[in-house]
Amino acid sequence: MAASIGVAAESGRREQAKEERRLRIIASARDLIRETGETDLSMRALAERAGVSVATAYNLFGSKRAVVLSVLEDERDYLERFAKLDPGDPIARIFSVHELSFSYYTADPDFYRTLWRSLLNTSQSDETGLASIERLARTQAIWFDLLATAVKDDCLRADPGPALLLESLAQVTGGALLGWATGSLPTRRLTASVGFGYSQVLLGSATEHGRPSIQAANAAYAHVLRDNGVAPGLRSAEMF
Amino acid sequence: MAASIGVAAESGRREQAKEERRLRIIASARDLIRETGETDLSMRALAERAGVSVATAYNLFGSKRAVVLSVLEDERDYLERFAKLDPGDPIARIFSVHELSFSYYTADPDFYRTLWRSLLNTSQSDETGLASIERLARTQAIWFDLLATAVKDDCLRADPGPALLLESLAQVTGGALLGWATGSLPTRRLTASVGFGYSQVLLGSATEHGRPSIQAANAAYAHVLRDNGVAPGLRSAEMF
DNA sequence: CGAAAAATTAGAACATGTTCCAATCTTTGG
DNA sequence: CCAAAGATTGGAACATGTTCTAATTTTTCG
Numbered sequence: 001m002a003a004s005i006g007v008a009a010e011s012g013r014r015e016q017a018k019e020e021r022r023l024r025i026i027a028s029a030r031d032l033i034r035e036t037g038e039t040d041l042s043m044r045a046l047a048e049r050a051g052v053s054v055a056t057a058y059n060l061f062g063s064k065r066a067v068v069l070s071v072l073e074d075e076r077d078y079l080e081r082f083a084k085l086d087p088g089d090p091i092a093r094i095f096s097v098h099e100l101s102f103s104y105y106t107a108d109p110d111f112y113r114t115l116w117r118s119l120l121n122t123s124q125s126d127e128t129g130l131a132s133i134e135r136l137a138r139t140q141a142i143w144f145d146l147l148a149t150a151v152k153d154d155c156l157r158a159d160p161g162p163a164l165l166l167e168s169l170a171q172v173t174g175g176a177l178l179g180w181a182t183g184s185l186p187t188r189r190l191t192a193s194v195g196f197g198y199s200q201v202l203l204g205s206a207t208e209h210g211r212p213s214i215q216a217a218n219a220a221y222a223h224v225l226r227d228n229g230v231a232p233g234l235r236s237a238e239m240f
Numbered sequence: 241m242a243a244s245i246g247v248a249a250e251s252g253r254r255e256q257a258k259e260e261r262r263l264r265i266i267a268s269a270r271d272l273i274r275e276t277g278e279t280d281l282s283m284r285a286l287a288e289r290a291g292v293s294v295a296t297a298y299n300l301f302g303s304k305r306a307v308v309l310s311v312l313e314d315e316r317d318y319l320e321r322f323a324k325l326d327p328g329d330p331i332a333r334i335f336s337v338h339e340l341s342f343s344y345y346t347a348d349p350d351f352y353r354t355l356w357r358s359l360l361n362t363s364q365s366d367e368t369g370l371a372s373i374e375r376l377a378r379t380q381a382i383w384f385d386l387l388a389t390a391v392k393d394d395c396l397r398a399d400p401g402p403a404l405l406l407e408s409l410a411q412v413t414g415g416a417l418l419g420w421a422t423g424s425l426p427t428r429r430l431t432a433s434v435g436f437g438y439s440q441v442l443l444g445s446a447t448e449h450g451r452p453s454i455q456a457a458n459a460a461y462a463h464v465l466r467d468n469g470v471a472p473g474l475r476s477a478e479m480f
Numbered sequence: 481c482g483a484a485a486a487a488t489t490a491g492a493a494c495a496t497g498t499t500c501c502a503a504t505c506t507t508t509g510g
Numbered sequence: 511c512c513a514a515a516g517a518t519t520g521g522a523a524c525a526t527g528t529t530c531t532a533a534t535t536t537t538t539c540g
Contacts, residue, residue: 014507014516021518040363043497053519055499064497101480117362122421123280123526124363124497139479160440160462167465168412168437170479175414177480181362197408200400201437203444204458218444222400225407239379239410240341240417254486254537261488283527293489295529304527363496364527 022060022070025050030071037110040118068118073135076104082142090150091202091213097146098198102191105180109187117181143169155210156202165205172197192224262300262310265290270311277350280358283307308358313375316344322382330390331442331453337386338438342431345420349427357421383409395450396442405445412437432464 028050032041043064047054061067078101085096105112147162156165176194179185185193199218206214268290272281283304287294301307318341325336345352387402396405416434419425425433439458446454 012507017506018517040496042495044495053521054497055520056518058498059517120360120362120418122357122360122362122418136479143479160436160458164436164462164465165440166479167433168440171415171419171433171437172408172411173415173480174418175411175416178360178362178414178418179411193407193411196400196404197411197441200405200408200441200444204440204446205443218400222404225404239376239383239406240413252538257536258487280526282525284525293491294527295490296488298528299487 018060021050021052021056025052025057025060025067026070026074029067030075033068033071033114034111037114040114063124065119065121065124068115069135072115072119079138089213090146090153090155091210091217094146094150094198094202095195095217097142098195099191102194106187106191113181113187116177120178120181140166150202150210153210154207155213157205157207159205165201168201169198172201186228186230188228189225189230192221192228196221196225258300261290261292261296265292265297265300265307266310266314269307270315273308273311273354274351277354280354303364305359305361305364308355309375312355312359319378329453330386330393330395331450331457334386334390334438334442335435335457337382338435339431342434346427346431353421353427356417360418360421380406390442390450393450394447395453397445397447399445405441408441409438412441426468426470428468429465429470432461432468436461436465 025046029041029046032046032049043054043057046067047057050057057067061070081100082097085093085100087093088096105116143166144162147156147165150156151158151162173194176185176190176197180187180190195217199214199221202214203211203218265286269281269286272286272289283294283297286307287297290297297307301310321340322337325333325340327333328336345356383406384402387396387405390396391398391402413434416425416430416437420427420430435457439454439461442454443451443458
């Protein structure tokens, strides 16, 4: 009888109905993105599919971006799969997390490309940033820990510190996702391009002890990138 | 009598009038962006200001993004100022070009933020990519040369090669511009954040000979970033 | 000059994200 | 069970980028 979905449903009849509507909207958004593919989903279509009025969608989410963001958070069972990663050396773990993270995207590129295209929309109502607060906090904490551990285990120098490294990694990620979403970075280069960027950034702060594994990842990604070179006309890296 | 504006005006009366309209549109777009600031310019307002119909704007440019891109290319006398850079050691030159490039943005942040917000719009009609072909070719050639020279002068290892390094630098740039345009990266961190990312990437491939100057830039940028830390609530680096 | 070609024009049209409103349920609490 | 509070609803409204069409203006060229 009790709703097992969602976190801590407030179990008033009113709140419960609200939660159901919320979930229905997220599910409909997911399905619509899957079906329409390239075409972005429209709030009107979304509302109709979810059996809900447009106004309700806005009451519950506030913006289209918030809906899409919820779809993203809903789809990726990130934390669970992250917990299962074997805790090898810190460097290997960093790239494992990276590959895990991007495996979602490359496994279902049409879906996630549309999704990210929506999320990266700079024109949309900007209340929610690029990521919801909680999601941001979680992912940032994970990555900060990964880097801090690598420093503690003498794989990375303490020099610039995890915070600044994280900022650089985040920008590589953002640039790559932007390029991917706009079509200038093909899917087959996505993971390698980001991985190469990561490894290059980390190499800059590698200790003697940490260098070999980073170098290995770097070489592997570089190899993939060279094997999947872009045709001369297709611009891959856009320099501004 | 002869129009000295533009490149190789085709000097037919028809082409000349077209060119004048084109320039008027670009100028109006520039002014409107300057005046409205945060609000994106609308094609209807732009057309009215330029004394031209909306249809004409689309005939001449094809899309709003193309107009804004033209404004960007028009504003930055990049090549001229680039030519004046003293040719010191290759590494110093790389960071000089970087600072020159971003000095436009930080000197007039409101203007360029609005502009980039428009350019990075993932929803807009996608005919023109993120950069026009010619502009892209020019900038990419400049940066490729910078990196290739650094390799030839034994500042960077030949290992991953200029092409891959350029791809990483471009992604750092794209991520930073995205963050800046969406407001998650404050202007006072912009140049340093990108510079730090560049230096970190380049450090990963530095030779013994090139390392010191890259390290110097790296330390300087890191210092700026630490001095301009973000308040705890404001997210600076978004990790996805 | 005068006909043909080329371009611009006003305006409607379409789909979009978002907001607003009065009317209408639905749940809650007494 | 009933009044009050809370939420949803349909629909209109607004501003946006973009496309289209029919009419008009402007340039070209013989």
